[in-house]
Amino acid sequence: MRHADDIQAVSVDEALIEVTMSVSRCAIRPSSLAFVDDPARSLAEQIRIGIAENIQLARIATRKAKPAGSFHLKSEDVEQVLAPLDIDDLHGFGHSTRQKANEKLGTTGETLYNAIRGIDERKLESDKPRKSVSCDINMNAEEVSRRLNAINMCGRSLTLKIMKRDPSAPVEPPKFMGHGICETFSKQTLLSSTNGRATSDPKDIGEHAWSLLGSWGFDPKELRGIGIQIQKLDTPSPPDATDPGQPEAPRRMYKITLNKAPFQCL
DSSP states (O other), X not given: OTTOSEEEEEETTEEEEEOHHHHHHHTOOGGGGSSTTXXXXXXXXXXXXXXXXXXXXXXXXXXXXXXXXXXXXXXXXXXXXXXXXXXXXXXXXXXXXXXXXXXXXXXHHHHHHHHTTTOOOOOOXXXXXOOEEEEOSSSOHHXXXXXXXXXXXXXXXXXXXXXXXXXXXXXXXXXXXXXXXXXXXXXXXXXXXXXSXXXXXXXXXXXXXXXXXXXHTOOGGGEEEEEEEEEXXXXXXXXXXXXXXXXXXXXXXXXXXXXXXXXXXX
């Protein structure tokens, strides 16, 4: 990591790393940065590294990298590598994008046009703000509240996710403490304190979550997993502040259907 100019964490097992300055300063090939003098070489067997001039191409290069190896997608090889790919193979484009592209080409069309040609002007967002806070530990409102308070945030929307035993699954899951085969459900509701403000209070979170859970009418013995996610994050309001955006009103619920620089993608 000492070669990194900037890092963006994508998930628990993926990161984007910019190494432009290291390549220029050391006058070395980007591919040689993979495990140069890396004391953690024992982790190499579990890592794949894709190297390219932008984020989109680095992700594609990662797919071509064999386990415990790396792949450097060079500019002169981009057209050849992208030619056989479908829209679904590009990061950020799926089935719905394919339908939109068939219907009309606006901003999405321009982005897609660039992506299939290996053009990606996005920058790393190492300080990208969080959009949600969640907890999948048995509907633990206190833990969700703790995580919100740790980043000094409150929420205005709550989503409850439920895992219910599939009718075809045995009552006792094969794996101890596992959930087995399940059906998944989710519902969302507005979240607010008694004065209509965004909240991180565990009591408010618990009441809203409990209300959503009761609306399903599931047999408690059939439940296999419960998770809470808080969205529409905002900074806490002062105690004496008014919040015109959140008037006091009955709570409502609704159902949700199911610059070119080298990058390394770990």
